[in-house]
Amino acid sequence: MQSLYIYNSLTRQKEKFVPLVPGYVGMYVCGPTVSGESHLGHARPYITFDVVYRYLQHAGYKVRYVRNITDAGHFEEEGRDATDKIAEKAQLEKLEPMELVQKYTNLFHWTMEQFNTLPPSIEPTATGHIIEQIAMIEEIIKAGYAYEVNGSVYFDVKKYASNYEYGKLSGRVIDELLTTTRELEGQEEKRDRADFALWKAAAPEHIMRWKSPWGVGYPGWHIECSAMATKYLGGQFDIHGGGMDLLFPHHESEIAQSTICNHQAPVCYWMHNNMITINGRKMGKSYNNVIKLTELFSGQHPLLTKAFHPMTIRFFILQTHYSSTLDFSNEALLAAEKGLKRLMDAVESFYKIDPILVGAKEIGADPNLEAKVNGWLAQLPVLMNDDFSTARVLATIFELVPVLNSIKDGITPAGALSASIILQTQATLRLWLETILGLRLVQAADQEKLQGVMELLIDIRKEAKGRRDFITSDKIRDGLAALGIQLKDEKGGGMSWTHD
């Protein structure tokens, strides 16, 4: 297998992927904050890194994939209102904080299943790692890179920057950060405006609170990822993923914290997915333009004309390279839906072809076509190794679609391809579409009864057509169409069907 190249945000170039320990990969991806429902934008990193996870496994690596659940809550804005986001919402909904967190965690898991993403190896929660976070903060203080004020602890960015590179990942210039004139409230405690909180003292009414060496409070914004990544992946690990919007300050600060505690740069390859936009603007809370995933699945949103299947969304996302912005629109989703259906229909009927039954020989009759097919199949790993180019992988698979359909329809003679190439193509398509890209083909296992019913109806329709009783045959076809099942006459009198 050729080498995998990954675009590393840290070095701003594609680099050959070499794991720290041969055969093993440690990967950390920033997970959801479970204080509310996930929207389309959140789906992108989880699907992107699901494919990365799948591909690394396919490449033979034993991967430990860690994706956290942020359930301790981030702060609306430093000091403006020391209310934990989760605590605030909980009061509105009259729920216990942990009850709220559980509700949205469950919903998140359900959504991930809909998308057919594999569960991570470890899914640690922030609240379950308060001890580790406190220990890490203590270490940073001991090392002299943090200071305590009134029960809160802040990271000393200026000091860190004098010995290490702060801003390397995000391209920030430390002096600019230090001299920015913009005023934020509640900064009095900090020695410098670029400093960030490691631990915050909790106001009396604050619901989520833990005891610490500095008094009762709650962990700061960035420390959970450093603590959990270190615990499960070690002081240095291979891949860290997340959205581009986390580059600064979140990941930059994560590097700083971990570097102090572990005495090395924590991550070898930083990967960042780009944003999903809507009308050219980032989809995000702050812009008030989000479409929740449940709205997408149900079609209940003013911008949507119908419900969209999770696989359509997965396909839609994979049709673009993860590092490009992806513009959402109802129209774009409709196009993705149609394309996916055409692809899957072609592939599914091709899977049913038995090379022996169709009379394929050991040597194909059309060497040209064979060469083309082989060429496309061989191209797939090459494209994927080029920084996970799922868009080009899909485009290449689409090249095969006319060939597959034409074999199915008997337009291309059965023996054009050799039996072994037919088998190999079937296996390769399954591998890429299902195992690597995670596009689930068959809807459900309850298809058996439906299959039987359909065979019966097809029999009746064939008989009717035989007597040129088109009233009956059309009734069957139209009736099924009304139920969302499309019956298609094929050459030679056969019939096949698909449904939405």
Add this chain to the structure above:
RNA sequence: GGUCCUGUGGCCGAGUGGCUAGGCAGAGCUCUGCAAAAGCUCCUACAGCGGUUCGAAUCCGCUCGGGACCUCCA
């Protein structure tokens, strides 16, 4: 204001200096009781202006447009 990304045909989107991306939509043809599906064919674009080069969507510069981050954000 600072840092960075980006501008591709009706729409979405790949594109490593030279060879057709692909999808959706549209047009024609074939097949067909009709239909649907499918196959074949057509639609060949790279914001603008300069420059480098035998040759640029692809490199450089400028102009114009769009966006992201700098604050919670996938």
